Amino acid sequence: MTRKRILVVTYEFPPLLGGVGTYCVEIARAATALGHDVTVVAPTHDSDNASYDAGLPFAVERLPIAHYTRNSLRCLMVYARRLMRRDIAQFDIVHLADWPPIVAARMVALLRPLRFRVILHGTDALLLNQARLPRLLGAGRALALAEKVVANSRYTLAIARREHPAITDASAEVALLGVGPSWFGPVAGEADLRSRYGIPQDRRILLSVSRLDERKGHRHVLEALARLSPAEKAQVVYVVVGKAGDPAHAETLRRQAAGIGLPVIFTGPLPEDDVRALYAAAYLFLLLGEDRNDKIEGFGLVYLEAGAQGVPSIASPVGGVPEVVLDGRTGRLVDYRDPVTVAGVVGALLADETERDRLGAQARDWAGSLTWARCAELTFG
Secondary structure (H helix, E strand, O other), X not given: OOOOEEEEEOOOOOOOOOHHHHHHHHHHHHHHHXXXXXXXXXXXXXXXXXXXXXXXXXXXXXXXXXXXXXXXXXXXXXXXXXXXXXXXXXXXXXXXXXXXXXHHHHHHHOOXXXXXXXXXXXXXXXXXXXXXXXXXXXXOHHHHHOOEEEEOOHHHHHHHHHHOOOOOOOOEEEOOOOOOHHHHOOOOOHHHHHHHHOOOOOOEEEEEEOOOOHHHOHHHHXXXXXOOOHHHHOOEEEEEEOOOOOHHHHHHHHHHHOOOOOOEEEXXXXXXXXXXXXXXXXXXXXXXXXXXXXXXXXXXXXXXHHHHOOOOEEEOOOOOHHHOOOEOOOEEEOOOOOHHHHHHHHHHHHHOHHHHHHHHHHHHHHHHHOOHHHHHHHHHO
């Protein structure tokens, strides 16, 4: 293997939580483990990041950016100045992992040659072509200039090609995301976990882990659970983990949950160890994302995280989700607009623990095959 010097430039990075931030941490960690020298460039997000950054096995350089929506052009100029620096040439690979640095790369490319590659996660493929500021700056042209365009799923790549026809077959690559080894480890103390979060000890946990946004489909899960039989409702508790992306929508969900006839617990965001413990304690993972024109579910890391603990998923076949949840093998794909069928699938798996365990075992095997090392090799190889 040739040792490479890799620069990963992103907007989303801890302490800002989200799928892109998780991607950047894990791809950098995996590339470092493969023997590469990795530096990540990310915003400060107005936080003290020193202790977090010191615990990472790669270098992190912070930029003075708080939030791009407060001053989008200033945010882009900070990235552009970083990409204009002469020491950019010391890196073998410049990997742009979020839309602001991709837009900045287009700005820099107007002034000087710049070699870079990008990763598209889903919605960013639309944003680069449709959002006002990126469109005015000709940001989509950056994808034509990239030496490699990596997509997190075949679905995302298809959207990217539709929006940006200049992407060539030679530059395009699909690299399904991965799940880290920590998600597979044994977890102890389920009784204590249940006690801390008020989860009844005698009920099977139906779990969702996601921001509380409309497109994530929690309301469809609640609508389906309301249709379970009284005997089925007596067996389960629905636990919802995640930050309220829209407080008004979160309050609507709480009101809806109060009337479905079974316990529903909203925990808010949790530490990773507690999320992993909840996966281990869960009977089924449910997330019924919506099919939207404005935002794309390009992948779905949470389904792999659940699978790593042997938990099958019930999901909707939107975006790249069918490439993560394999219908009939690692879970079930059901139309989110059909709560009766969703309820029937939940009820059938509650009644058939053998089938649930079969799906869970295959979900674990599938998650184990999708490593970050594999993703890093495809992306940087």
